[in-house]
Amino acid sequence: MPEENLVKKNNRKRKKSFLKNARKYAKKGHFGRGSQMDEDTYQFFLRSLETFNLGFEDEESKSHFVENVFEHTENQEIECSSNQVGCRVIETFLPFANDSILRRFMEKFSEDLRPLVTDRFASFVLQELVQIACIKSIDPNINPDQQTYFKKFALKISKFLLNNLEDYMWDNTGNMVIRGCLRSLTQLPKETTQKRTFNKVHEQFEGPYLEEYIEIVKDYGERLILWPQFNEMCFSDLTSGLFQILLQALKQVDVKLLKKYLKKLLDDIFYSNEEQDSNKLPQAFMSSSALMLLEVAVQVCGKKMFNLYCDQLFSNRILTLATMKSTSFLVQKIIGKCSNKTQFDPLFDEMSDHLWEVIEKGHPTIALALCQACKRLSTKQGLFIQFLMKSFNCHEPEERQKDFPLSLSRLKPYKPNETTSTENLAKERLSLEGTLMLQTMLEFNKPIKIVNALLTMDTNDLKNLFSNSMGSHITDSFVKSGFVGEKSREKLVRKLMGTYQELAISRYGSRSFEAIWNVANFKAKISIMEELAHKEGSWSNTEFGRIIAAKLNLVLFKRNKENWKIDLNKSKHKPEEILAEVLK
Template identity: 35%
Template structure:
């Protein structure tokens, strides 16, 4: 997880006040639509009758409430799209009408979807560049592509991580039957042809569409559809206003190590290759990373070609590296006009030795995408040309520390990670001071993933937190959770509520999974029950219990000691939202004898458990009522459960 960088060091460390930035109030589309109607304005864009406008407002209202019954949903979709018959162009040119149609098209009947394909096809040039209708074209493309390729999906994990040589073997070993076709052959064929048509139209108008703020996003959608991209790193799924119980609303975290692609036909992949050939032949290709709109497009192109052609991916990355990121013989433009950049310790950072890519945020974001899609050899070239001997200064800079995180996240070779670690290990104090603690998280995860430099990481972090001495080592877990050096923490008040840093929690979880987590384990076991309660009842701290209980190198005796240390606090844990999570983890690793002691404690005041919804859930999951009635019956039931789970 990344953290907002704060330039003022003193402000950055005032974390104990539990202060949060006020969130911006999200614009409520439906409320605004109603407000416009009261003023007599029927939305922006083309004009639609007031009766139709009010009808769409009512439809959005009904959708917002949630329509979980499939028959009701189908009826609503059919009725609304039928109402737009003959007025499709006018409706989608209106802000409200566009929104309604955009939401309903993925659920449209074959007849309605085909009708919209036919109506929109003759006027694509204008529609693709319009601020409202372009969204409908995108949705129509995605819906058509989804239906055209749905029958090709086998349910296999089509991961971008797997090597080319191993992929065929896996497919042969686990060949799952193709799903039944939801639509007839004729509709699938029309969807396929429409996808090809839009894609080739976009390709033929590439020179104009690249610079258009609306058509540019159609190009991106075309590339995603043709290459089988489900979600980009850091992207969240576009949640439809209909309540969908299947969609968990989770996206792909930006520090993910792989992407999952859908299976797509070869003809789709061929068009993606044409996009690459066309764009890379432009004289101005080297400048594309340096503008927001074009950088975003080329980033999608990088993710798309990764699933299409391994050699073409390598060529594209090499061209970007040679012409844009760090051209041979590049010379800095001079530092006179540049703002002075200071690191976490207030020392001015010399930016004159940084390649051109680091001068532009759009280019930096593309560099991160390049790191993600590159294979080992190309990754090494990017590291050598852009990062080597510069990691310390990059990691302490507000914008560029995220790029260092992506570099570390995508490192797959132990021997390559070790010099990276050596460059950064003595900068941990500066990273803490400037708030760029995401770099510390990336280092901890890499140490764990590559099984390298774990002891050195612990020593460097202890030094940065000022708890290296024997008498202060016991404070390591608490200082790590707060990500504050010892002199900034009131060690006498550890049994009072305090702010736990999300990065500190993730780092401690990784450390507990190291091959030698003794310092973290012993430090946690030194804490009193009250101090452990504060950690485990916190939204971020409760996950430490997961790592402690599941850590493969955390000993059984240590877990037993933790269970004993929490004696008398299980009731309080059960009543807390996050404490109940931690209680479940502890309960799972407890022996039967320990489970009975925990259950005895919970059942003593079982009425208290019903005072909170989390207490009721715990009472239900652990079957507290059964335990109160008959301990023997509860033991028999629980033994059967454990046998089934094994």
């Protein structure tokens, strides 16, 4: 299932669960946590949220609906925002509210901020208001007077939190509001995927930032770096989380101050003087809070600072970190951060002969990250293939390399005395990382070993691999890679002769079929059609077979081959291709 659909599916489940639970508690006489709410208002909010989730015909209908809901909150803005269900509805609807509704809420919230910052429900509405204010204050489509109003609100909340930093830093809710402000001032995306994006300014923001916002972010950074409790804060989940957001914010507005933070973190937290002579891992690697901060530090640091981190912190430790569960994600970040061979090659050399050890520990994503870095940086590609084949016991003798694609796809080393059935390979749950590595290696500069391994596989096994939900993407890489030769593609087309009917009848096999068809030459296409036309009723009446038969115009082929050939030749030259030729 595509990632986008998976996110949507999960969101639907969460919404359903919230409404279902809210109704269940209402039957027991509980109308949301937080401030008290009467039953009629509570049920009205639930119906409103349910209607909103169903969607609207147009934006105008949505706007009218949102205005109607917010009419019921007039003079009760704080009370409704401080209730669990009221908060959920208001926070969800605010991005679609008009400016007069937004100003009404901002005025009410501005009257007495202190209790709202630490309120576990109203604080979410406050964060939403600050984000909207920051977005609208830089939106060129907004009236200048309105821009000024929204800017003043964002500055007021941010300065209030800055002036009361000692009070809110250690409070769970207050800390989250501070993070939300920093994120909004620098237009960082929210941590959660639950929120709806509602403004293109926010989605594609590239600056410039308002000078007043930059100064506030700098003030936060300059104050926090001098705090006596700085070291302790890096080892606390709450304050480490704030530092993570601050580092990302400083990357947007003050690189010089960011470098001070990164150097201080390296010298005092990640690799202090007391630990430099020790063979053990620094204490920071044993703390989840410090580790998450280190991951962000790696993400935001520049080339020179990253070199320093590699030299002092990761060199000769990367294999140890790669085999530890707690640090495996950090290692992926480090590999992904490498921007040249000088940075990457030493890390590769340290891990290359231990790939199976890393995979066996349950971290195939690290091997995948190495593979992708080899492709991205055009380095160590042949060595990676060689070491990976050795890891799966498929390198020598050479004839054993034909077993490599399946071994890697299953993440199981080849065992000479053990026969693994491939009968259900098409429906087998293969390894995502393994199949992605095969796809990536087919895009290496010289993927001949992978190409030959696939071409020497048993034909039935190859057909089943290409009919697998994950394996079908290997077909795409094979036929589309600019480094797989034309002759190799022709060999693949010939090798699969006799299996095309079987490929055409399955969901993922038909995907592979189309990919292969698109690169087959004219003569090969005729041969494929001859094969498909033989006893075609057995496959062309299936769900996916009908689609393939229609796309290839099988009916015309059976009735009049010459006319079908003429149509095929015409389809080779699409209008846009002809136009491109003329414009050359």
